[in-house]
Amino acid sequence: MTVLEQPGSYRPTPPPAWRPRTDPAPLLPDAEPYRVLGTEAAGGLDAGLLLRLYGHLVRGRRYNGQATALTRQGRLAVYPSSAGQEACEVAAALALQEQDWLFPSYRDTLAAVARGLDPVQALTLLRGDWHTGYDPHEHRIAPLCTPLATQLPHAVGLAHAARLKGDDVVALAMVGDGGTSEGDFHEALNFAAVWRAPVVFFVQNNGFAISVPLAKQTAAPSLAHKAVGYGMPGRLVDGNDVAAVHEVLTDAVRHAREGGGPTLVEAVTYRMDAHTNADDATRYRSDAEVDTWRGHDPIALLEQELTERKLLDPSVVAAEREAAERMAADLRDRMNEDPLLDPMDLFTHVYARQTAQLREQAGMLRAELDAADEAAPAAREGAQR
Numbered sequence: 349m350t351v352l353e354q355p356g357s358y359r360p361t362p363p364p365a366w367r368p369r370t371d372p373a374p375l376l377p378d379a380e381p382y383r384v385l386g387t388e389a390a391g392g393l394d395a396g397l398l399l400r401l402y403g404h405l406v407r408g409r410r411y412n413g414q415a416t417a418l419t420r421q422g423r424l425a426v427y428p429s430s431a432g433q434e435a436c437e438v439a440a441a442l443a444l445q446e447q448d449w450l451f452p453s454y455r456d457t458l459a460a461v462a463r464g465l466d467p468v469q470a471l472t473l474l475r476g477d478w479h480t481g482y483d484p485h486e487h488r489i490a491p492l493c494t495p496l497a498t499q500l501p502h503a504v505g506l507a508h509a510a511r512l513k514g515d516d517v518v519a520l521a522m523v524g525d526g527g528t529s530e531g532d533f534h535e536a537l538n539f540a541a542v543w544r545a546p547v548v549f550f551v552q553n554n555g556f557a558i559s560v561p562l563a564k565q566t567a568a569p570s571l572a573h574k575a576v577g578y579g580m581p582g583r584l585v586d587g588n589d590v591a592a593v594h595e596v597l598t599d600a601v602r603h604a605r606e607g608g609g610p611t612l613v614e615a616v617t618y619r620m621d622a623h624t625n626a627d628d629a630t631r632y633r634s635d636a637e638v639d640t641w642r643g644h645d646p647i648a649l650l651e652q653e654l655t656e657r658k659l660l661d662p663s664v665v666a667a668e669r670e671a672a673e674r675m676a677a678d679l680r681d682r683m684n685e686d687p688l689l690d691p692m693d694l695f696t697h698v699y700a701r702q703t704a705q706l707r708e709q710a711g712m713l714r715a716e717l718d719a720a721d722e723a724a725p726a727a728r729e730g731a732q733r
């Protein structure tokens with residue numbers, strides 16, 4: 349006879365009636381990506397905001413083109429372009445207030461630039477010159493994150509800590525569609541929802557994780573639907589409609605600031621360029637698909653709206669293009685300068701207290717550099733330049 353079979357020894361209480369912790373219905377995203385441009389709602393948009401977004405988009409497109417050109421000229425090691433995704437990049441930066449924090453991925457240098465970071469500093473890491481390239485605390489922009497989704501738990505930690513300290517800070521963390529399959533995505537969303545942390549998770553679904561299309565990434569109805577499983581609202585938005593993305597992110601940031609907790613926003617967009625300059629996208633997608641998305645270009649969509657409202661006279665277009673050219677020329681000039689780099693800096697700022705292995709490696713590099721100096725001081729100077 350087992351313990352359970354002994355009469356009277358086991359009196360199970362009936363299971364508690366199950367009920368959802370949260371009403372799932374209000375958390376569900378729209379069935380279709382939310383749009384503003386080209387709809388009646390667009391008539392109510394502030395003209396000043398639209399023109400400001402337009403200027404950022406034009407400069408952003410030029411920045412993407414210039415950075416890509418710099419890779420071909422050997423001036424930039426790698427550039428993950430956000431061409432076609434400029435509406436997401438710009439809207440993310442503009443939805444935040446100064447005291448807030450942006451947590452970008454490697455593809456989000458434009459968001460950092462739109463937030464005010466010097467374009468050369470934004471590209472320092474991708475050039476391989478220096479760790480991060482800027483002071484995250486000064487700009488309230490976390491380092492550009494190459495390991496997928498690791499920026500998400502960092503954003504939650506920062507936002508939760510700020511809330512405990514009573515600071516008015518919201519963190520907006522950017523991640524790609526592929527990044528949503530990472531464990532860090534799950535852990536970050538779960539913690540954020542349980543703690544009601546003031547975070548906005550912003551997924552740019554650009555169709556691909558390098559060569560892996562979304563259909564092979566997830567069986568979920570949409571990435572925004574994943575929010576419901578964590579108990580936070582999910583929003584689905586047209587990522588090429590800058591007015592819509594700006595509105596949805598601004599709402600999510602406000603909701604977080606007011607103590608409403610996190611939101612997961614999925615912007616449906618498209619990566620017009622290859623994954624990086626090291627990738628050949630023609631091996632896994634058709635020109636016809638890319639052309640379809642060219643017809644849904646974020647700048648063209650906004651220009652159409654501005655033209656219909658008679659806000660886009662040729663002088664505005666010319667002025668914005670000139671500003672973009674000036675920015676590109678300045679970026680070119682400064683990226684063509686050879687910085688003086690000390691190879692020993694490789695070991696700086698990695699650990700507060702250096703490990704034995706790194707001390708040994710630093711010693712080996714020092715000896716190698718000294719030997720090179722003795723052999724040919726001029727050659728070493730040349731190599732540094």
Ligand SMILES: Cc1ncc(C[n+]2csc(CCOP(=O)(O)OP(=O)(O)O)c2C)c(N)n1
Nearest residue numbers: 455494495496524525526527554556557558
């Ligand atoms: C943890 C981790 N695994 C794998 C990689 C290699 N990797 C770099 S980018 C990338 C694809 C990411 O796709 P997605 O999240 O959709 O972002 P996108 O590049 O499209 O902006 C992969 C797998 C990585 N950087 N980090």
Ligand SMILES: [Mg+2]
Nearest residue numbers: 524525556557
């Ligand atoms: Mg992607």
